Amino acid sequence: MIQHDFDVLIVGGGVTGLVCASLLSSLLANHRPNHRPRLRIGVLEAQSPRPLAADADTDLRVVAIAPAGRGILEAAGAWQVLPPGRRAAYERMRVWQAGSTPFGSGSIGFDAADSGAPELGHIVEHDWLRLGLWTSLAESAAPSVTLLTDSPPAGLRREASAMVVELTGGALLRTRLLVGADGSDSWVREQLQLPSTGHDYAQSALVTHVSSERPHGRTAWQCFTPSGPVALLPLADGRSSVVWSCPAADARERAALADDEFAARLTVATGNVLGNLRATARRHAVPLAARHTHRYTGSRFALIGDAAHQIHPLAGQGINLGLLDAAALAETLAAHLLATRLADPGDALVLRRYERRRKGENLLTLAAMEGLHRVFTSDSSLLTRLAAAGLGVIDRLPLIKGLLADQATGLHRNRELHARL
Numbered sequence: 403m404i405q406h407d408f409d410v411l412i413v414g415g416g417v418t419g420l421v422c423a424s425l426l427s428s429l430l431a432n433h434r435p436n437h438r439p440r441l442r443i444g445v446l447e448a449q450s451p452r453p454l455a456a457d458a459d460t461d462l463r464v465v466a467i468a469p470a471g472r473g474i475l476e477a478a479g480a481w482q483v484l485p486p487g488r489r490a491a492y493e494r495m496r497v498w499q500a501g502s503t504p505f506g507s508g509s510i511g512f513d514a515a516d517s518g519a520p521e522l523g524h525i526v527e528h529d530w531l532r533l534g535l536w537t538s539l540a541e542s543a544a545p546s547v548t549l550l551t552d553s554p555p556a557g558l559r560r561e562a563s564a565m566v567v568e569l570t571g572g573a574l575l576r577t578r579l580l581v582g583a584d585g586s587d588s589w590v591r592e593q594l595q596l597p598s599t600g601h602d603y604a605q606s607a608l609v610t611h612v613s614s615e616r617p618h619g620r621t622a623w624q625c626f627t628p629s630g631p632v633a634l635l636p637l638a639d640g641r642s643s644v645v646w647s648c649p650a651a652d653a654r655e656r657a658a659l660a661d662d663e664f665a666a667r668l669t670v671a672t673g674n675v676l677g678n679l680r681a682t683a684r685r686h687a688v689p690l691a692a693r694h695t696h697r698y699t700g701s702r703f704a705l706i707g708d709a710a711h712q713i714h715p716l717a718g719q720g721i722n723l724g725l726l727d728a729a730a731l732a733e734t735l736a737a738h739l740l741a742t743r744l745a746d747p748g749d750a751l752v753l754r755r756y757e758r759r760r761k762g763e764n765l766l767t768l769a770a771m772e773g774l775h776r777v778f779t780s781d782s783s784l785l786t787r788l789a790a791a792g793l794g795v796i797d798r799l800p801l802i803k804g805l806l807a808d809q810a811t812g813l814h815r816n817r818e819l820h821a822r823l
């Protein structure tokens with residue numbers, strides 16, 4: 403029987419799992435006194451990233467990375483290897499309610515120049531980000547992370563001093579700490595029977611790319627319509643990425659429309675903000691749900707990223723929260739392992755420190771997204787009118803706007819963490 407022993411086994415090699423492995427390994431390597439044994443870190447991933455051609459069209463899966471998330475990706479070495487054409491900085495953000503105009507009384511705007519920052523964030527191709535992380539771990543001259551992709555996990559059992567993952571081929575992976583970074587349908591969460599609260603929005607996000615009559619102006623545009631928000635996010639090649647949240651049946655119908663009809667409807671839904679739009683890519687509908695796992699940690703386990711919390715994409719915060727989780731867990735573990743010679747990475751009390759650092763923030767963001775979604779898709783016209791008026795009022799209050807911008811960039815939360823990585 404094949405058996406591998408790990409100190410930390412991360413199930414899920416998406417962006418958050420890979421960032422966690424990379425940061426943990428480098429934090430320990432940078433500070434490791436000579437007598438300390440190297441930590442054995444494994445990443446078990448169901449699908450290794452597919453190779454990407456340099457001239458491939460912009461992938462449909464793009465994510466808005468806030469400055470705090472970018473800092474973490476830099477510390478993990480992922481930002482530096484991202485080809486420049488696969489990310490686009492956005493300097494402004496304009497949010498308004500359908501019926502109002504992008505610059506009217508029911509709108510709000512953020513400009514990087516107001517806070518002296520070069521940009522508010524970047525729109526990044528997810529698969530390039532993941533491939534860069536994967537490749538740098540796989541090709542590291544002194545590999546400290548073992549990437550396992552041969553067979554999926556089939557079973558999990560607890561022993562007194564380890565978690566044991568059994569793979570479908572029968573091999574056993576024994577680990578002192580099991581990290582679930584395996585996304586919203588987390589296998590780890592299910593195996594550990596961790597209770598969670600959540601709901602399906604009965605909505606999907608239709609994603610595609612469009613070109614526009616007028617330039618996007620390095621601005622992220624988002625309009626709240628009664629059936630859900632629709633966003634136009636600037637891409638490096640001048641097009642915009644579309645995230646159109648709407649009832650699942652509407653998404654199916656819009657996905658099947660002829661290109662011209664789809665573009666015409668999207669032009670209307672976005673208030674003609676960039677003039678006539680033209681369909682330039684296939685369309686894909688992603689079902690939307692919100693979920694929060696009650697406990698992220700316990701003896702010998704921790705959850706990070708979408709495995710712990712899943713949120714509506716209306717403010718583009720999902721992966722940013724996951725990156726903050728990954729960094730907080732890596733840092734908490736590294737501090738513990740460097741402090742005590744016989745430190746155990748699966749120590750529930752230590753893992754609880756990570757949970758305390760992240761849970762409040764994640765819950766608050768979840769609640770804010772939930773509130774925004776409900777207010778703007780409410781049947782009550784009074785409520786939606788009040789919300790639109792609220793946007794306009796906040797737009798004229800620079801101090802409150804500054805606070806909101808700080809919240810969105812994520813820099814207020816983990817300034818210390820950011821500095822230490």
Ligand SMILES: Cc1cc2nc3c(=O)[nH]c(=O)nc-3n(C[C@H](O)[C@H](O)[C@H](O)COP(=O)(O)OP(=O)(O)OC[C@H]3O[C@@H](n4cnc5c(N)ncnc54)[C@H](O)[C@@H]3O)c2cc1C
Nearest residue numbers: 414416418448465466584585589707708718719720721722
């Ligand atoms: C339409 C849409 C737009 C979005 N836009 C943004 C945005 O602009 N900004 C933002 O911050 N967030 C955005 N998000 C959210 C963001 O995509 C997610 O929060 C993020 O990708 C979650 O990362 P993760 O690594 O936790 O999980 P995932 O990306 O889901 O990765 C999980 C990994 O685990 C692997 N895996 C799963 N099960 C197993 C198993 N049993 N064994 C082994 N491996 C397994 C998977 O193959 C995968 O590689 C958006 C989401 C949607 C739906």
